[in-house]
Amino acid sequence: MAYYRSVGDVPRTRHTAFRDETGQLRYEELMGEEGFSSDSSLLYHRGVPSAIVDSQVWELPDLSTTPNHPIKPRHLKLHEVPAGGDPVTGRRLVLGNGDVRISYVVTDAPSAYYRNAVGDECVYVEDGSGTVETSFGVLTYRAGDYVVIPRATTHRWLPSDVDGELSRLYAIEANSHISPPKRYLSRFGQLLEHAPYCERDLFGPEEPLVEDGTDVEVLVKHRGNGPSGLVGTRLTYATHPLDVVGWDGCLYPYTFNVEDFMPITGKVHQPPPVHQVFEGTNFVVCNFCPRKVDYHEQSIPVPYYHSNVDSDEVMFYVGGDYEARKGSGIDLGSISLHPGGYAHGPQPSAIEASIGVEYFDELAVMVDTFRPLELGEAGRAVEDPAYAWTWAGRGPSTGGSDPGSDGDAPAVFSNS
Ligand SMILES: [Fe+2]
Numbered sequence: 317m318a319y320y321r322s323v324g325d326v327p328r329t330r331h332t333a334f335r336d337e338t339g340q341l342r343y344e345e346l347m348g349e350e351g352f353s354s355d356s357s358l359l360y361h362r363g364v365p366s367a368i369v370d371s372q373v374w375e376l377p378d379l380s381t382t383p384n385h386p387i388k389p390r391h392l393k394l395h396e397v398p399a400g401g402d403p404v405t406g407r408r409l410v411l412g413n414g415d416v417r418i419s420y421v422v423t424d425a426p427s428a429y430y431r432n433a434v435g436d437e438c439v440y441v442e443d444g445s446g447t448v449e450t451s452f453g454v455l456t457y458r459a460g461d462y463v464v465i466p467r468a469t470t471h472r473w474l475p476s477d478v479d480g481e482l483s484r485l486y487a488i489e490a491n492s493h494i495s496p497p498k499r500y501l502s503r504f505g506q507l508l509e510h511a512p513y514c515e516r517d518l519f520g521p522e523e524p525l526v527e528d529g530t531d532v533e534v535l536v537k538h539r540g541n542g543p544s545g546l547v548g549t550r551l552t553y554a555t556h557p558l559d560v561v562g563w564d565g566c567l568y569p570y571t572f573n574v575e576d577f578m579p580i581t582g583k584v585h586q587p588p589p590v591h592q593v594f595e596g597t598n599f600v601v602c603n604f605c606p607r608k609v610d611y612h613e614q615s616i617p618v619p620y621y622h623s624n625v626d627s628d629e630v631m632f633y634v635g636g637d638y639e640a641r642k643g644s645g646i647d648l649g650s651i652s653l654h655p656g657g658y659a660h661g662p663q664p665s666a667i668e669a670s671i672g673v674e675y676f677d678e679l680a681v682m683v684d685t686f687r688p689l690e691l692g693e694a695g696r697a698v699e700d701p702a703y704a705w706t707w708a709g710r711g712p713s714t715g716g717s718d719p720g721s722d723g724d725a726p727a728v729f730s731n732s
Contacts, residue, residue, distance in 0.1 A: 319505065319515050323453055324524035324562030330358055336561075347468065347567060349493060357565025359451065362526065363555030374535050374548030377405060381412050381544070381690035384628075387655055391703030392695050394420050394632070395649030399482055402427040403439075403473035404535065407487050409692025411630060411653065412544060413685055415598040418630065419487040420694060424480070427473040429557065432465070433538040434546060435490035438594060438601060439463040440681050442634050442649075444483030446475040451560050452568045453521025457483075460574040460679075462593070462601075464494060466567055470534055470557045486632055488683060491545075492597030505566075513593070517576035520568050529556035574679065579607035584615045588682065602682040606636060609676050618670040621661030627684045629654045635679030644706045651695075652703070655688060663706060 327334035334342045345365045348356030359365075384390065392410060399422040400406055407419035424444075441461045448455040448463060450471035457463050465471060475483040488494070500511035507514045532553045540547030572593070580590040591602040609617040631652045644663050646652060654660040662670075691699075705711030 320564070320566055321520050321568055322562075322564035323521055324360075324560070326358065326360060326562040326564050334360055336362070342561060347466075347565075349467075349567060355565070355567040357452070357563050357567040359560045359563040362559040362561060363553075365557070367554040368551050369531060369554050370550075370552035372550045372552075374550040376537065376542060376546060376548040377407060377409070378693045379409055379412070379417070379543040379546060381409070381692055382696060383690050384653070384655055384688065387657060388704040389655070389658060389660060390651075390653040390691070390695075391645060391700040392651040392653065393647075393649060393698045393700055394486075394651055394694075396698040397422060397694050399423060401425065403475065403483065403485050404428065404430045407485075408694035410651065410695040411689045412692055413687045413689050414545070415491050415687055416596060416683065416685060417487075417489045417544065417692070418683060418689075419489065419692070421485050421487070422482050423485070424475045424477050424482050426475070429470055429472045429532065429534040431468055431470045431534055431536045432489065433468050433536055435492050436467050436494040436596070437463075437465045437490070438488040438494045438596075439465070440486040440488065440632070440634075442484035442486055442632075444475055444481055444485075446473065446483055448473055448569070449525055449527075449558060450521065450569050451525075451558050452563055453523055453525050453560075455519070455521060455569055455571055457571055458573070461571045462574070463569070463571050464594070465569045467493065469569055471569070486634075486681065488601065490596040490599070494594050494596045494601070497592050497595045497600070512578045512580060512590075513572065513576055518570045518572050520570040524561055524563070525558055526561055527556040527558040530554060532556050574603050574605060574681075577603055577605050579605045581608055582610060583612045584610050585617060585619060586610075588684070591682070598686040600684050602684070604631075604676075604678055604680040604682065606675070606677050606679060608674060611674075614671070616667060616671055617673050617676065618662045618666050621659050623659040624654070624656055624684065626656060627686050628656055628689045629660075630683045630685070630689065632681045632683075633678075634681060636677040645700055645703055650700075653689060 342360040343364050345359045397420050402425040404427040406421040406423050409419050411418045441457050441459055443459050445458045448471055534551050536549045588602050591604050593603050594601040633650045
């Protein structure tokens with residue numbers, strides 16, 4: 317995130333001696349992207365940031381995937397994923413490919429200290445609240461937040477445990493960086509006037525977090541030869557890794573709440589790029605927020621059928637009412653996967669019903685990927701097998717042509 321922030325104590329001149337009150341030197345760490353050629357921050361540690369005393373294997377959760385083959389649209393009911401685990405090791409893989417993994421976890425348990433050395437994470441908070449302690453300081457989170465954590469940031473999640481509240485976390489893990497779309501930015505990185513949000517809407521740490529401790533474990537997800545090219549290591553640090561007394565720069569974790577996204581609307585239907593919020597390599601993140609819709613007297617506010625010839629589309633329905641999905645079985649907590657090579661759009665009855673509608677009460681988070689997505693173990697476990705046939709109103713007969721998933725699924729359709 318390319319705008320400057322300074323938190324805590326930093327020396328007047330970078331790369332010069334910076335001592336505590338006893339004369340002890342602070343240890344300066346540059347955390348930078350793209351080989352010293354992109355955004356970076358300078359962090360000042362009390363301890364030596366490279367001092368480890370042990371390294372053990374951390375067995376990652378099940379990251380196996382199954383191709384969407386034979387191809388069809390999918391409906392995954394995330395609210396059927398049972399609560400359990402913690403916000404990091406409890407994540408269950410829903411969808412993934414070589415660029416991005418989407419996982420889901422419902423939890424009130426704190427996580428271990430954790431660092432994703434593979435890519436940035438963007439965790440959408442469907443529900444719940446709490447804090448994320450990072451080496452840059454503390455973030456608070458609440459429903460509707462995207463919690464964006466740069467690659468290799470040491471942190472841990474602390475869901476609120478008040479009144480039995482659970483955090484429902486939709487984790488978008490990239491193998492790349494995640495940032496505002498380039499077209500929203502000036503050539504120097506400022507969010508432009510036409511962007512649907514601005515720097516005031518991004519909330520980073522406000523003060524340093526300095527913890528004491530020795531022999532502190534950090535779970536590190538990194539590149540290797542495991543499923544999806546990932547493996548895990550449990551590093552033990554001689555001194556507490558969250559010991560930064562100050563930092564400054566343009567690289568740090570932050571939150572952005574979906575209610576601060578200002579929807580762009582038009583006289584006729586506006587395409588998904590106006591709803592974009594972030595981008596990573598080979599994928600984008602969009603959100604469809606409550607908004608006034610098209611004002612042409614004959615406009616059809618729900619989408620036209622569209623064939624995303626270059627991408628798979630994942631919608632996560634997190635709030636409101638879904639005009640475009642009536643008759644599909646889609647409800648709050650649902651995911652729809654509409655793969656490339658397949659034209660999709662509203663259930664037919666929704667088109668006529670939408671004419672004249674002036675407001676959509678919907679909230680959905682969309683991830684579009686250029687490479688095909690495969691189903692993770694949680695995705696396979698919570699699939700609604702009838703979804704693919706809801707446009708036609710009928711599917712394969714018993715024992716039909718889709719033995720991989722739902723050949724004997726009951727033919728129950730709410731579409732009319
Ligand atoms: Fe779509």
